[in-house]
Amino acid sequence: MSLEPRSPWINEDLALLRDSVARFAKRELTPHAERWEALKCVDRDAWRAAGRAGILCASIPEAYGGGGGNQAHEAIIAQELIRAGVGGGIGVGNGVSSGIVAHYILAYGDEAQKQRWLPRMATGELIGAVAMTEPGAGSDLQSVRTSARRADEEYVINGQKTFISNGQNADLIIVVAKTAPSLGAEGISLLVVEADACAGFQRGKNLNKLGMHAQDTSELFFSDARVPVENLLGGVEGRGFIQLMEQLSWERLILALNATVMMERAVEITTAYVRDRSAFGQPLISFQNTQFKLAECKTKAVVARTFVDDLMVRSLSGQKDIVTAAMAKFWTTDTLGEVVDECVQLHGGYGYMADYEIGRLWADARVMRIYGGANEIMKTIVARAL
Numbered sequence: 456m457s458l459e460p461r462s463p464w465i466n467e468d469l470a471l472l473r474d475s476v477a478r479f480a481k482r483e484l485t486p487h488a489e490r491w492e493a494l495k496c497v498d499r500d501a502w503r504a505a506g507r508a509g510i511l512c513a514s515i516p517e518a519y520g521g522g523g524g525n526q527a528h529e530a531i532i533a534q535e536l537i538r539a540g541v542g543g544g545i546g547v548g549n550g551v552s553s554g555i556v557a558h559y560i561l562a563y564g565d566e567a568q569k570q571r572w573l574p575r576m577a578t579g580e581l582i583g584a585v586a587m588t589e590p591g592a593g594s595d596l597q598s599v600r601t602s603a604r605r606a607d608e609e610y611v612i613n614g615q616k617t618f619i620s621n622g623q624n625a626d627l628i629i630v631v632a633k634t635a636p637s638l639g640a641e642g643i644s645l646l647v648v649e650a651d652a653c654a655g656f657q658r659g660k661n662l663n664k665l666g667m668h669a670q671d672t673s674e675l676f677f678s679d680a681r682v683p684v685e686n687l688l689g690g691v692e693g694r695g696f697i698q699l700m701e702q703l704s705w706e707r708l709i710l711a712l713n714a715t716v717m718m719e720r721a722v723e724i725t726t727a728y729v730r731d732r733s734a735f736g737q738p739l740i741s742f743q744n745t746q747f748k749l750a751e752c753k754t755k756a757v758v759a760r761t762f763v764d765d766l767m768v769r770s771l772s773g774q775k776d777i778v779t780a781a782m783a784k785f786w787t788t789d790t791l792g793e794v795v796d797e798c799v800q801l802h803g804g805y806g807y808m809a810d811y812e813i814g815r816l817w818a819d820a821r822v823m824r825i826y827g828g829a830n831e832i833m834k835t836i837v838a839r840a841l
Contacts, residue, residue, distance in 0.1 A: 460760050464527055464767045472513075472524075473531050479508045480539035488540050491669035492815075495661050496623055497545045499579070505545065506579030512553045515561060520574030526705060527771055529554045530712055537716045540812060543819040544669025550713075551620045552576060555706055556583025559629055559645065563689040563698055568647070572627055584625035586616040586648075586675055587699070594832040596631065596699060597640045601677065603632035608684050610634070610646055612655070612677040618826070622673025623661050626650050630677070631699070634692040643695035645688040648680065655680030666818030703828065704780040708763070708770055710827045711783035714791040714820075715763050718756040721816050725749065725798040728805075728813075745801060752794045759787045778840045785833035788823040795820045 465473070483504050491497050505511050513528040515521025522528060533554070536546035557576050560568055575581040592598040601614025612632055619625075628648040635642030648656055659674025689698060726749060729739035739745050766783055769776060795817045799806035806813050824830045 460757055460764065462760070462764045462767070464764060464771055465531070469527055469531050472528060473535055475508075476510060476532050476535040477539065479505075479510065480536055480541060483508070484536070484541045484545060485539050488544065488669065491541075491544050492809075493668075495663075495668050496671040497548060497669055499624065501545055502548075502579035502582060502624075504579070505549065506577060510553075511549060511579055512557050512573065512577035514553070515557050515573055515577060519561070519569050520577035521557070522577075525771065526554075527767070530709060530767065533709060533713055534716045537713060538720055540815075541669070542713065542717070543667035543815065546713075547667060547670045548582070548621050548624070550709060551585065552583040552625075554709060555585055555702065556627060556629055558705075559585075559688060559698065559702060560647075562702070563645070563694075565685075565690060567685070568688075572647075576627070581626040582621055582624045583627045583629070584619055584621040586619050586628050586630045588618045589615060590617050594829045596643070596696065599631055599633060599643065601630065601632045602636060603630070603634050603644060603646055605634070605684065606681075609681045610684060610687070612646065612648070612680040612682065614677050616675040616677075617659075617673075618662070619673050619675050620670060620826075622675055623658060623671035628675065629688065631695060638693065640696040641693050643699075644692045645695040645698055646682055647686040647688060648677075648682055649686070653680050653682060664822070666815070666821060700777075704775050704777045705770065706827055707780040707784035707833070708766055710823060711759075711763050711780070711787040712767070714787035714823055715756065715759040717816055717820060718752070718759055718787075718791050718794045721795045721798040721813060722749065722752050722756050724812055725752070725801050729801055739801070748797050748801060752797050755790050755794055759790060763787065778837055781828075781833040781836040784827060785824075785830040785837075788820075789830060791820050791823060 509522050510532055513522035513524045513532055514526050517523040533550055536542050557573060560572055589599055603610040603612045630646045630648050632644060632646055633642050634644040655678045657676045659676060662672045664672055729745050732739045763783055766779055798813050799817050802813050805811050808814050
């Protein structure tokens with residue numbers, strides 16, 4: 456009897472995509488994973504290769520250069536990049552660029568913005584980032600201090616952002632800024648900064664993180680940075696907070712899905728390890744403690760998969776559920792921490808080595824309880840709905 460639940464949202468076409476992405480990742484991405492970890496950044500060539508393979512902007516309409524799929528296609532790609540061992544690099548990067556930034560442009564951009572940016576994002580020529588977090592404002596987006604003052608046909612941006620995924624590579628940066636600071640949430644707008652053409656924009660250092668080393672994560676600085684007024688997303692000031700809230704439930708669902716795949720991968724590689732590794736003259740898998748710990752980890756992974764699959768089915772049918780997405784995000788990422796910690800323990804000293812995949816998974820897993828909205832914020836969202 457198989458312990459693997461069947462994901463009801465994965466049809467034949469998605470299964471073919473899954474196999475195609477797995478083959479591409481094994482051939483083009485996995486061989487470079489260790490080098491990218493050392494460089495703390497993924498090569499631009501890898502982005503272009505992913506574009507040629509149809510991995511970028513898979514859920515963007517073909518009219519704008521995308522794959523013409525939906526969010527299920529993005530989810531399949533995210534899963535397979537994690538299974539290939541590059542989820543903490545181009546996996547996160549593509550999730551931000553194709554899964555988030557491209558959809559902000561698709562949902563709120565005018566026709567000229569869509570035609571200008573989306574086709575080049577689909578080829579890997581342009582990489583996207585979202586600049587929300589500041590040194591003094593994380594989950595509380597209403598407290599951002601970055602300002603955007605209109606001066607004739609430009610906005611003048613001043614402020615600082617930090618912990619920005621794709622920060623070193625990004626060409627298009629959606630900046631969360633106050634266009635009317637006195638109005639609180641109603642004074643927030645989203646402006647697209649084109650990095651190469653923006654005087655006054657400067658990248659800070661590539662931050663030295665505990666995990667996800669292949670993912671470039673940076674500080675960004677804006678000092679009288681000027682962008683054209685037509686780079687305002689939505690065409691009307693003060694819509695930024697609503698736009699952010701409309702997109703965050705999908706972001707949190709994809710984080711829950713990613714956490715689930717990481718659990719599954721941790722159990723898979725640990726099961727293989729304890730079958731091969733011996734102690735006291737017998738395989739580790741023969742010890743009752745090993746069996747019980749793996750049984751617990753496997754059960755948690757199956758429960759997570761069942762929960763997230765159900766939420767995926769509802770999301771793909773058009774049901775947006777902010778509260779359940781918050782539940783899924785905090786529970787799966789909390790549970791991921793428990794699972795990978797147990798799996799590291801079963802590896803013994805080797806589990807603490809960065810050369811072993813389980814060690815990298817353990818390090819990568821920790822931040823998932825923080826980004827996309829800290830888990831404490833997720834619990835607040837759920838509590839308010841009680």
